[in-house]
Amino acid sequence: MGLNRKLFFASRQLLRGTMFDVSGRRTLIKYDSVIRPKHITELTSDLGMHVGRNPSYKGGIAALQAVSTKMPKQEELPSRTMRDSYDEVVLPLASSTDYQKSHVGARGMVRYGKILEDMDVFAVWLCYRHIHYPNLSFGVPMPVSVVTALVDNIHGGHINLTTEHDLKLRGHVSWVGKTSLECSMELSLLVGNVCKTLLDAKFVMVAKKAGSAESAFVNKLTPDGPEEQAIFDRGIENIKRRKDFQDKGIMKVPPTDEERVILHNLFLEDFDPKTYILRSGQCPKGAIFMDDAKLTNVIICQPESENLYSKVFGGFLMRSAFELAWATAYIMSGRRPWIYHTDDIWFRRPVDVGSLLHYEAQAVYTEANFLQMSVSATVIHAEQGTKEITNVFHFTFKLDGEDPAPRVIPRTYPETLMYIEGRRYMKLACIADKERAPPASG
Known part of the structure; x- marks a missing residue:
């Protein structure tokens, strides 16, 4: 698998x-x-x-x-x-x-x-x-x-x-x-x-x-x-690919048969066949519970970060999310992370200057020495007591050395869905690496 x-x-x-x-x-x-x-x-x-x-x-x-x-x-x-x-x-x-x-x-x-x-x-x-x-x-x-x-x-x-x-x-x-x-x-x-x-x-x-x-x-x-036509056609393919990925998103469609087997195996790892008791309080060696693999931060969006249209600059939002994701990966693994792939960053709504912006970086999946991070950005309306998500970011990191990254163990159903989604994004990073290899000569 x-x-x-x-x-x-x-x-x-x-x-x-x-x-x-x-x-x-x-x-x-x-x-x-x-x-x-x-x-x-x-x-x-x-x-x-x-x-x-x-x-x-x-x-x-x-x-x-x-x-x-x-x-x-x-x-x-x-x-x-x-x-x-x-x-x-x-x-x-x-x-x-x-x-x-x-x-x-x-x-x-x-x-x-x-x-x-x-x-x-x-x-x-x-x-x-x-x-x-x-x-x-x-x-x-x-x-x-x-x-x-x-x-x-x-x-x-x-x-x-x-x-x-x-x-x-x-x-x-x-x-x-x-x-x-x-x-x-x-x-x-x-x-x-x-x-x-x-x-x-x-x-x-x-x-x-x-x-x-x-x-x-x-x-x-x-x-x-023909050169421009080929590139333009690739743009059309990208639209179809993005739509297909969204339509099959974990919030719209249940996990696939393959993914359900993965989730069942995670359950069996947490189950003691001798006593028929769940070992939910015991984290396996070399692993970390998903709920413990996250960091949060709150940023006051100052005028120095505004864009040309007096909103918060999108590049600043990406940088802030990346740096929190990097710090989370570093603390969780104890090894230096290197950015490998960035994917599917949606800007759902503009962020006003002066907003309170809450970031949460979460490790959602690991395989080999690669680690998948998900970061959400939420504007807090303190006076109204409400929140709204403005951005979601996905980063794939590669850790120093050849040793595997600590496994991430989900314990709730929402966490298992994040786990499956993280696995999908890591597969996309793998595909992207294959596609960007130069064609064989001869």
């Missing part, structure tokens, strides 16, 4: 710089034109101008809302290609001391959570490169807000980032619906003139009318040639 452990460790022998999945299809277009990549600080400044946050724009949100009342329909907008949105941005880990200070941890390693923030910013930028309103007056910012709806997956296997070299993000819009856009991107290591791809990611973004929760139409994406 276990995962194929060889699939996990095969990634250490493979170079992920190919831009291909298991079928030999490109995940990004081949872009041969000369381009001067912006630094991430330049890109952030340019984004501010796009949405009217620069000091030279005096119109304010009221002017943007006035423009947004005359928003065109999708068929009135010119279609775009993937090359229209393609761009690159440098993350100056080696060349900028200021950037280093904000992105490097106490042990000299790059903070993955800060890279998540940069990727979120880059995804928004790619969407604005795709969205084009020909009749918009010069100097008037885009009357459209672009927000993160979903981080579909980020995969790179066991990566170890240092400050020896700069990094580069490259990507483009790879699929478009009526109001949503899928952005594909790669993070590469810059070694001289050579780029080695470290991880790839897919973000799903949604366009809204400025200052409103109402959706806004975006330009159609018309694939230009």
